[in-house]
Amino acid sequence: MNRRQFLLTGAALAAVNGIALSNVRAATSSAKARIVIAGAGAAGLALASRLRRQMPQAAITVIDEKTAHHFQPGFTLVGAGLWSPDDVTFRNADFMPSGADWITEAVAEFDADSNTVATSSGRRVPYDFLFVATGLALDYERIEGMDRSLIGTNGIASIYANPPAAAASFRAIDAFVDQGGVGLFGRPTTEMKCAGAPLKVTFITDDLARRKGRRSAVKLVYNAHNPTVFSVPPVHDRVTQMFAARDIAVNFSHVLKAIDPGAKRATYETPEGVVTFDYDFIHVVPPMRAPDAVMNSPLPWQHGPLATDGWVEAEKATLRHPRYANVFAVGDIAGVPRGKTAASVKWQAPVVVDNLVAETSGKEPLATYNGYTSCPMVTAYGKAMLIEFDYDGNLTPSFPFISPLEELWISWLIEEKGLKGAYRAMLRGLA
Amino acid sequence: MEDFNPVTMFAILRESLGPWLWGLLLIALVLVVGVVSAAMKLRSARRSPKHPIIAAALAGGVATAIFFMLVPGWTMATHAALNGPVDYLVAILIAFIPGGGIAAMVFSMASWRCARRTPAVCDKSMA
Numbered sequence: 244m245n246r247r248q249f250l251l252t253g254a255a256l257a258a259v260n261g262i263a264l265s266n267v268r269a270a271t272s273s274a275k276a277r278i279v280i281a282g283a284g285a286a287g288l289a290l291a292s293r294l295r296r297q298m299p300q301a302a303i304t305v306i307d308e309k310t311a312h313h314f315q316p317g318f319t320l321v322g323a324g325l326w327s328p329d330d331v332t333f334r335n336a337d338f339m340p341s342g343a344d345w346i347t348e349a350v351a352e353f354d355a356d357s358n359t360v361a362t363s364s365g366r367r368v369p370y371d372f373l374f375v376a377t378g379l380a381l382d383y384e385r386i387e388g389m390d391r392s393l394i395g396t397n398g399i400a401s402i403y404a405n406p407p408a409a410a411a412s413f414r415a416i417d418a419f420v421d422q423g424g425v426g427l428f429g430r431p432t433t434e435m436k437c438a439g440a441p442l443k444v445t446f447i448t449d450d451l452a453r454r455k456g457r458r459s460a461v462k463l464v465y466n467a468h469n470p471t472v473f474s475v476p477p478v479h480d481r482v483t484q485m486f487a488a489r490d491i492a493v494n495f496s497h498v499l500k501a502i503d504p505g506a507k508r509a510t511y512e513t514p515e516g517v518v519t520f521d522y523d524f525i526h527v528v529p530p531m532r533a534p535d536a537v538m539n540s541p542l543p544w545q546h547g548p549l550a551t552d553g554w555v556e557a558e559k560a561t562l563r564h565p566r567y568a569n570v571f572a573v574g575d576i577a578g579v580p581r582g583k584t585a586a587s588v589k590w591q592a593p594v595v596v597d598n599l600v601a602e603t604s605g606k607e608p609l610a611t612y613n614g615y616t617s618c619p620m621v622t623a624y625g626k627a628m629l630i631e632f633d634y635d636g637n638l639t640p641s642f643p644f645i646s647p648l649e650e651l652w653i654s655w656l657i658e659e660k661g662l663k664g665a666y667r668a669m670l671r672g673l674a
Numbered sequence: 675m676e677d678f679n680p681v682t683m684f685a686i687l688r689e690s691l692g693p694w695l696w697g698l699l700l701i702a703l704v705l706v707v708g709v710v711s712a713a714m715k716l717r718s719a720r721r722s723p724k725h726p727i728i729a730a731a732l733a734g735g736v737a738t739a740i741f742f743m744l745v746p747g748w749t750m751a752t753h754a755a756l757n758g759p760v761d762y763l764v765a766i767l768i769a770f771i772p773g774g775g776i777a778a779m780v781f782s783m784a785s786w787r788c789a790r791r792t793p794a795v796c797d798k799s800m801a
Contacts, residue, residue, distance in 0.1 A: 651758055
């Protein structure tokens with residue numbers, strides 16, 4: 244009997260009787276497991292908070308060198324010139340649950356065969372259960388000629404890099420609207436976080452130009468990476484219709500390959516070959532991949548579409564690793580379709596925690612994740628569409644009175660006033 | 675929707691409002707105590723609540739209308755952003771929060787004033 248089996252068996256025998264299983268009070272486990280969470284982003288902190296409460300006797304270790312925490316869903320509003328970088332910057336320490344051991348070092352290596360994680364200082368941390376929540380890496384360098392230091396210069400914007408870059412992106416958008424010319428938008432062909440954001444930036448630029456009376460001075464072109472602008476068919480149809488109504492041109496199957504910042508030229512790969520466009524403004528969305536420590540480990544998919552960029556292999560419904568049963572992947576790093584948003588984390592974290600609690604209590608883990616994700620698609624200053632969907636691309640609205648494909652102020656209200664509080668509550672394991 | 679239980683909603687409100695939440699709850703508590711005590715005072719003085727209610731409804735209605743005009747700006751939007759019945763309904767409900775507070779305050783003040791006056795001033799029918 245190895246340590247993990249011993250823990251499972253022991254915990255099952257010692258399972259607390261009468262554990263409340265109501266909707267309000269979550270189940271708990273008395274297992275004294277060693278749990279390592281790699282990453283203190285949205286997923287890592289949400290997991291740590293829930294595990295601290297639901298497995299009070301477990302030894303929880305969080306590994307992440309970052310001390311600042313960024314509310315990434317707010318980057319769009321920074322890029323729209325409405326919020327400041329400070330509005331989306333928190334401190335990880337404020338959300339780290341008491342009793343969790345936080346190692347402020349980077350994860351250097353995952354050794355899933357020996358159940359250890361190595362940190363950047365060479366420290367090896369053993370675990371019984373591992374939650375991989377590292378987030379992802381922005382691979383700007385994969386676009387020839389692109390470097391994140393270019394953001395805010397030469398008409399280059401990119402709200403993804405960090406809050407100051409999002410603020411610099413707004414200045415670039417504003418200057419472009421004032422000066423006029425051609426603006427290019429698009430997204431990479433990789434899996435990506437918040438796939439609605441490139442569309443939001445396009446809509447915001449259009450609306451800003453209209454508000455300034457400069458719409459006729461700018462030409463906006465959205466270069467979709469494949470034959471759709473959004474992977475959910477009804478959303479694709481709706482956005483395509485809105486782009487047409489707003490005179491935003493769309494090129495399909497155009498993937499940004501290189502840019503020449505000095506000459507302001509962007510090169511795209513298309514099914515017909517390479518094409519080059521001159522631009523006055525470009526919003527660059529970087530290709531995204533797993534961080535090096537994950538890429539270099541045995542955890543990623545070994546084949547299939549999610550293998551190339553190193554996403555951690557995970558069962559869709561449980562986020563459990565099929566080859567390493569004591570490993571779970573949560574958040575952006577999880578190799579599942581869609582699901583790279585904070586809204587996904589909100590639904591993923593309870594599933595994996597509840598299943599671990601059940602398992603270590605000798606019960607059958609029954610919780611499942613249906614791929615829920617959400618994108619408050621900002622379509623103008625003050626308007627948004629609250630789009631929610633699952634793995635199958637079914638629209639799954641949470642509020643029956645909010646039409647997901649209708650531009651509404653209430654959806655903007657949720658984006659502008661509601662999400663940050665809900666996100667912070669999620670980090671504390673309370674939402 | 676099933677996830678929006680009171681515990682979750684309170685946690686979200688607490689994170690959204692920070693220390694302001696406790697200030698707002700205190701104001702709400704003061705208003706509730708004010709309304710209840712004013713109603714009891716009216717009752718013990720054997721006065722009709724008709725005039726205080728009318729005054730509160732008028733003040734609350736005007737305040738709600740004013741705050742309705744301000745609500746979109748609070749979200750960095752304009753009234754042009756209101757795009758459907760649900761938008762107007764939610765904006766009115768949000769405006770009703772300060773409007774209701776002002777109505778409660780006016781009711782309390784009017785009730786105390788009414789209770790102190792002679793019956794002829796506030797309610798001839800109960801004199």
